[in-house]
Amino acid sequence: MSCFSLKINDRYYTTTGWDICEKTFTPEHLISRGSNFLTGNGYLGYRGTFPDWRRDQYVGCFVSGTYDNADGKWTELSNAPNALYTNLEVNGKSLPLSTNPPAPFKHKYYSRLNLQNGLLEMQNYCKTEEGAALEIRAERFASYDDLHIIPMRFQVKALSALELTVSTGIDGNVWDLNGIHIPDLQLQAHLNFISAKGRTVQSGLTLVVYEGHSISGVEPQQAETVSQGQTALRKYTFSLKPGDEIMIDKLMTVCSSFDGNNPEATAFKSLEQALDKGYECLLEEHQPHWNKIWKNIDIKITGDLFSQALLRFNLYHAIICAPLHSDSLPIGARGLSCQAYQGAAFWDQEIYNLPMLTWTMPDAARRILTYRYKTLGGALRKAKALGYSGAFYAWVSGMTGDELCPSFFFEDVLTGRKIRNHFNDWQIHISPDIVYAIWQYYQVTGDWSFIEEYGAEIIFEVARFLHSHAFYKKDRDRFELIRLLGPDEYHENVDNNAYTNYLAKFSLRTALVIEEKLKKEMPSSHEQLSEKLKLTETDFANWREMAAKIYLPQPDPSTGLIEQFDGYFTLEDTTPADLQKRLLDKNEYWGWPNGVAVHTQVTKQADVLQLFVLNNCFSLNTLEANYRYYEPRCQHGSSLSASVHAIIAARTGRIEEAFNYFKHSCLVDLSATAKAESGGTFIGGIHTAACGAAWQIVMLGFLGMEYNKGRLTFKPNLPEAWQEVTFKLCIGGRQKAFKATRTGVEELNQ
Numbered sequence: 214m215s216c217f218s219l220k221i222n223d224r225y226y227t228t229t230g231w232d233i234c235e236k237t238f239t240p241e242h243l244i245s246r247g248s249n250f251l252t253g254n255g256y257l258g259y260r261g262t263f264p265d266w267r268r269d270q271y272v273g274c275f276v277s278g279t280y281d282n283a284d285g286k287w288t289e290l291s292n293a294p295n296a297l298y299t300n301l302e303v304n305g306k307s308l309p310l311s312t313n314p315p316a317p318f319k320h321k322y323y324s325r326l327n328l329q330n331g332l333l334e335m336q337n338y339c340k341t342e343e344g345a346a347l348e349i350r351a352e353r354f355a356s357y358d359d360l361h362i363i364p365m366r367f368q369v370k371a372l373s374a375l376e377l378t379v380s381t382g383i384d385g386n387v388w389d390l391n392g393i394h395i396p397d398l399q400l401q402a403h404l405n406f407i408s409a410k411g412r413t414v415q416s417g418l419t420l421v422v423y424e425g426h427s428i429s430g431v432e433p434q435q436a437e438t439v440s441q442g443q444t445a446l447r448k449y450t451f452s453l454k455p456g457d458e459i460m461i462d463k464l465m466t467v468c469s470s471f472d473g474n475n476p477e478a479t480a481f482k483s484l485e486q487a488l489d490k491g492y493e494c495l496l497e498e499h500q501p502h503w504n505k506i507w508k509n510i511d512i513k514i515t516g517d518l519f520s521q522a523l524l525r526f527n528l529y530h531a532i533i534c535a536p537l538h539s540d541s542l543p544i545g546a547r548g549l550s551c552q553a554y555q556g557a558a559f560w561d562q563e564i565y566n567l568p569m570l571t572w573t574m575p576d577a578a579r580r581i582l583t584y585r586y587k588t589l590g591g592a593l594r595k596a597k598a599l600g601y602s603g604a605f606y607a608w609v610s611g612m613t614g615d616e617l618c619p620s621f622f623f624e625d626v627l628t629g630r631k632i633r634n635h636f637n638d639w640q641i642h643i644s645p646d647i648v649y650a651i652w653q654y655y656q657v658t659g660d661w662s663f664i665e666e667y668g669a670e671i672i673f674e675v676a677r678f679l680h681s682h683a684f685y686k687k688d689r690d691r692f693e694l695i696r697l698l699g700p701d702e703y704h705e706n707v708d709n710n711a712y713t714n715y716l717a718k719f720s721l722r723t724a725l726v727i728e729e730k731l732k733k734e735m736p737s738s739h740e741q742l743s744e745k746l747k748l749t750e751t752d753f754a755n756w757r758e759m760a761a762k763i764y765l766p767q768p769d770p771s772t773g774l775i776e777q778f779d780g781y782f783t784l785e786d787t788t789p790a791d792l793q794k795r796l797l798d799k800n801e802y803w804g805w806p807n808g809v810a811v812h813t814q815v816t817k818q819a820d821v822l823q824l825f826v827l828n829n830c831f832s833l834n835t836l837e838a839n840y841r842y843y844e845p846r847c848q849h850g851s852s853l854s855a856s857v858h859a860i861i862a863a864r865t866g867r868i869e870e871a872f873n874y875f876k877h878s879c880l881v882d883l884s885a886t887a888k889a890e891s892g893g894t895f896i897g898g899i900h901t902a903a904c905g906a907a908w909q910i911v912m913l914g915f916l917g918m919e920y921n922k923g924r925l926t927f928k929p930n931l932p933e934a935w936q937e938v939t940f941k942l943c944i945g946g947r948q949k950a951f952k953a954t955r956t957g958v959e960e961l962n963q
């Protein structure tokens with residue numbers, strides 16, 4: 214470990230800008246520690262827990278694609294049996310690995326996440342009451358070379374003479390949020406490995422885990438296999454002298470039948486190959502994958518190591534949550550860090566995660582967008598079930614795209630009664646959000662083949678949905694969108710939410726641009742698609758009419774303010790701090806139908822300001838006026854909100870404020886400021902939208918990047934300490950490098 218350390222906050226520090234370290238273990242932060250130190254590869258995420266931790270310490274290895282509904286209400290990802298489980302007993306007594314060392318050995322403890330390759334290292338000094346002392350080291354990573362494996366190296370050094378028992382194997386008793394997903398787990402200890410296999414309750418997926426390990430250093434005096442309840446372990450006893458060292462190289466391999474017909478064979482092949490190669494070789498093969506990722510996404514900040522480490526921490530998590538290997542999987546709102554938010558995609562995916570991928574790793578963005586094509590069926594079914602045409606995408610979207618958001622999401626903590634939230638049937642902006650992301654992908658990459666193969670169909674179906682949802686107001690000769698939930702989730706059942714209406718217009722116009730281009734340049738595609746979707750001239754004419762006549766709330770000529778939705782300005786004008794005082798219980802839900810914010814102008818998150826991030830047709834004065842108005846009324850009850858405020862503050866020249874919001878957004882996980890529970894529902898874990906948004910704060914906020922009709926411009930407005938920012942963008946299939954300083958941005962020769 215380097216001697217240099219720069220404080221990130223009370224719990225974490227960095228030594229190089231490429232790591233996040235913890236000096237003291239704080240038991241009250243079990244949940245956030247496990248999430249922050251997550252190792253993952255987009256296929257699986259293994260929480261940053263100690264090897265001897267169990268379900269009570271929120272141990273988890275969440276596997277993409279393993280959706281299952283075990284309790285009849287919540288569909289969520291399954292948690293694989295823990296094949297890294299290892300515990301120690303010294304002189305017959307259990308020795309917890311995460312206890313802070315006594316003085317003067319305090320400095321011996323650290324946990325360090327290396328962001329360059331996702332290697333989590335943990336070191337500790339453990340002492341028993343009788344004075345026997347040990348030094349422990351453990352490190353692990355989720356391989357990007359073989360997505361099914363997690364190698365771990367576990368080392369013990371005796372500092373006094375002692376009798377040590379190491380038990381290592383599979384612990385099948387894991388942490389599940391909503392029901393046990395693999396109730397019939399079969400554990401089996403074979404000669405050289407241990408296996409765990411079972412079927413998920415409702416989805417019937419087979420999940421297989423293998424464990425294998427090798428021991429070097431000191432020969433065990435005794436070895437036995439102990440299978441008890443949900444665990445199958447090998448138990449080794451050693452008689453150690455001071456200075457003796459033991460090294461256990463351990464492997465966990467995971468596969469589910471979502472990945473193919475024979476998960477056992479895949480997981481077993483991975484185990485055999487990995488055991489053959491050995492830990493060092495596996496790490497060596499894994500590293501180039503991260504080198505390639507960082508070569509694309511890294512943003513180097515000169516002059517401010519604090520911002521650098523924060524930013525990279527967020528970019529790291531923005532990558533490991535993304536299933537880059539697949540075009541059938543979403544980016545979950547909590548990634549693979551836990552089961553909260555069901556391992557499913559929200560609008561977060563398109564508006565918060567995808568911009569970074571589109572601009573830096575467009576192939577990855579294409580795959581995530583293809584997922585939206587593959588789940589179009591779910592969106593069509595949802596629209597039909599609710600009486601609309603076209604594609605109404607799920608607010609919470611998993612495997613099939615059918616709506617996973619239960620009608621009763623929260624509970625009234627005061628009465629215990631369920632709350633009927635309408636995230637699933639009124640929050641329609643999810644469909645235009647997807648159009649926005651697709652069109653941005655096309656604008657940046659020029660990849661028309663995506664539009665022809667997938668995008669056009671999605672966008673036409675969204676246009677069709679919007680038209681079927683709209684209400685034509687005869688007296689005003691305009692189309693309105695009524696009974697909505699905009700981005701600000703505290704206000705349900707609102708009409709003409711500015712954000713939604715503007716995005717709806719954008720979607721209709723995009724549909725028409727595509728239609729025209731297809732008709733002119735690819736008439737046979739136009740014909741085929743029209744036939745497939747049963748689209749006629751009347752549909753296109755309808756969209757044209759609606760695009761021309763949809764009501765868009767305008768900035769008020771005297772104040773410059775855009776009303777968030779009809780009647781918003783007539784609501785009680787108060788502040789989040791004031792509402793806080795009205796709470797009867799700190800876990801009360803603030804929103805619909807009876808929450809403290811409902812009849813007030815206090816918003817949960819950026820709404821009108823969010824529109825400005827996506828749509829740059831508004832003047833700086835409008836941004837300024839609306840920022841001044843909405844900012845003090847926002848509670849930031851969502852981790853999505855701070856980044857938007859950072860971007861708009863930076864664009865309007867409030868650099869100090871923007872920097873504070875940058876910190877607020879980028880620290881949401883490290884400082885564990887976001888709620889882990891709301892209205893009785895667990896919502897902890899990594900806030901992947903905020904992670905993706907970190908990239909946007911720098912690019913759209915501090916660098917003032919805009920892209921208009923193929924023209925890329927910057928207006929840098931850097932925080933005081935930042936001297937230089939270097940980054941790469943991939944435009945039209947070509948990667949370009951840039952350097953930004955206070956005075957401008959130049960393209961670099963590569």
Ligand code: BGC
Nearest residue numbers: 546559560561702851853902
């Ligand atoms: C926010 C939504 C977001 C969801 C998942 C909610 O708290 O209000 O905007 O999509 O969390 O991150």
